[in-house]
Amino acid sequence: MSSVSPTPAGPALALQAGRAPLKPLDQALAELLNCAALLPGFETVSTFDADGRVLVQDLVSSLDVPAHDNSSMDGYAVRIADVSADAVLQVNQRIPAGSSGQFLVPGSAARIFTGAPIPPGADAVVMQEDCEVVDSGVRIKAQPQLGQWIRRRGEDVASGAVVLRRGERLTPASLGLAASIGFDKLQVAPRVRVALFSTGDELVMPGEVAPADMKPGAIYNSNRFFLRALLLRLGCTVTDLGIVPDRLDATIAALQGASEQHDLILTSGGVSVGEEDHIKPAVQALGELALWQIAMKPGKPFAYGKIAGSHFIGLPGNPVSSFVTFLVLVRPFLLKLQGAVETAIRPTSAVAHFNWPKADKRREFLRVRRNAAGGLELFSNQSSGVLTSAVWGDGVIDNPAGQTIAHGDVVQFIPFSALMS
Ligand code: AMP
Ligand code: MG
Numbered sequence: 001m002s003s004v005s006p007t008p009a010g011p012a013l014a015l016q017a018g019r020a021p022l023k024p025l026d027q028a029l030a031e032l033l034n035c036a037a038l039l040p041g042f043e044t045v046s047t048f049d050a051d052g053r054v055l056v057q058d059l060v061s062s063l064d065v066p067a068h069d070n071s072s073m074d075g076y077a078v079r080i081a082d083v084s085a086d087a088v089l090q091v092n093q094r095i096p097a098g099s100s101g102q103f104l105v106p107g108s109a110a111r112i113f114t115g116a117p118i119p120p121g122a123d124a125v126v127m128q129e130d131c132e133v134v135d136s137g138v139r140i141k142a143q144p145q146l147g148q149w150i151r152r153r154g155e156d157v158a159s160g161a162v163v164l165r166r167g168e169r170l171t172p173a174s175l176g177l178a179a180s181i182g183f184d185k186l187q188v189a190p191r192v193r194v195a196l197f198s199t200g201d202e203l204v205m206p207g208e209v210a211p212a213d214m215k216p217g218a219i220y221n222s223n224r225f226f227l228r229a230l231l232l233r234l235g236c237t238v239t240d241l242g243i244v245p246d247r248l249d250a251t252i253a254a255l256q257g258a259s260e261q262h263d264l265i266l267t268s269g270g271v272s273v274g275e276e277d278h279i280k281p282a283v284q285a286l287g288e289l290a291l292w293q294i295a296m297k298p299g300k301p302f303a304y305g306k307i308a309g310s311h312f313i314g315l316p317g318n319p320v321s322s323f324v325t326f327l328v329l330v331r332p333f334l335l336k337l338q339g340a341v342e343t344a345i346r347p348t349s350a351v352a353h354f355n356w357p358k359a360d361k362r363r364e365f366l367r368v369r370r371n372a373a374g375g376l377e378l379f380s381n382q383s384s385g386v387l388t389s390a391v392w393g394d395g396v397i398d399n400p401a402g403q404t405i406a407h408g409d410v411v412q413f414i415p416f417s418a419l420m421s
Pocket of ligand 1: 198199200202203219220221222223224268269270271272316317318319
């Protein structure tokens with residue numbers, strides 16, 4: 001079969017012939033995301049364990065946060081009308097956090113601590129640094145403003161408000177916010193079950209062959225390590241199927257086995273159309289495949305397909321191509337499978353501290369890092385095989401096709417920290 005349209009809304013993904021024009025990255029991403037329907041079902045997890053998961057429910061608050069007007073300082077709650085220059089007020093109540101006070105009798109002050117409810121009648125708090133304890137009470141040394149150091153009821157969350165929405169990806173701060181309105185459990189999308197394998201007869205595993213014993217032409221499998229780590233960071237459960245030999249029967253067997261219990265089969269290598277590249281015929285034997293040449297660098301060859309109920313994504317073999325296409329295409333795909341509303345990363349503007357005089361006809365993702373002067377420096381070797389660039393760099397410049405860069409130009413920067421969580 002030569003096209004895939006797994007969602008009714010999704011456009012058919014036409015198989016690109018060998019010399020078809022390159023597909024713009026935005027178009028490839030849009031088509032890919034169109035195929036990523038929300039996984040069925042949900043999990044109920046402890047709020048403690050929900051970091052990074054995607055909510056499938058709206059969280060509506062049944063209370064005001066804070067629930068009472070309360071003090072944001074250790075000090076004295078007063079009525080401002082009672083305070084004149086160097087007024088001394090009687091202190092006849094003490095309100096620590098977790099307790100509540102009595103009506104504040106005119107002419108008196110209440111000793112109060114951070115977080116304690118403001119007693120009825122009080123309209124300001126004077127911080128203890130502006131007070132002096134004297135025998136008869138407390139001397140207020142600074143005239144307070146109305147409402148000073150009072151945190152208002154509901155100023156964080158109003159009762160009835162939707163605090164977090166379906167499709168939001170939970171962060172440490174959102175777990176705290178969910179807890180602040182009483183949620184100890186949250187309904188989240190299921191984890192994406194991913195089967196991962198590498199193709200390539202040249203690949204060997206560190207630990208299995210010592211560097212000194214490497215045969216000519218052999219290389220260590222690096223993609224397996226970063227792809228697995230990236231998937232785990234995105235909360236996927238990973239079945240690591242290791243290295244599959246460059247043979248059609250072996251590739252078919254691996255794909256068929258993986259398709260049963262996984263939402264996504266992710267492979268690296270073998271997506272070009274050389275005779276050693278068996279991904280294309282293997283996926284086509286079992287399901288449907290679209291093989292794209294994407295106008296991006298590093299990157300370009302990329303495969304998307306369906307095998308039984310499972311999605312299939314084939315990444316290029318060159319390590320940096322594999323790495324960047326994962327970040328730019330697979331990451332949003334995984335988020336969309338979980339129903340995440342936000343899948344895109346917004347780049348920030350930054351200043352290039354280098355020259356890039358040769359424009360490329362493909363959109364480039366240049367490995368760069370921030371320097372102490374607040375600019376971006378370019379790694380000297382941008383080859384798609386040089387993984388050092390992705391370690392040295394702390395992000396990429398998203399450089400449009402046909403664009404040169406001169407020292408001082410404003411460019412679009414995406415930090416790896418944003419792309420890897
Ligand atoms: P391929 O896409 O299979 O033609 O591979 C392109 C290049 O990437 C070749 O130089 C491969 O040796 C290399 N490569 C493929 N898979 C891996 C991997 N898992 N780790 C490191 N390099 C790889
Ligand atoms: Mg290969």
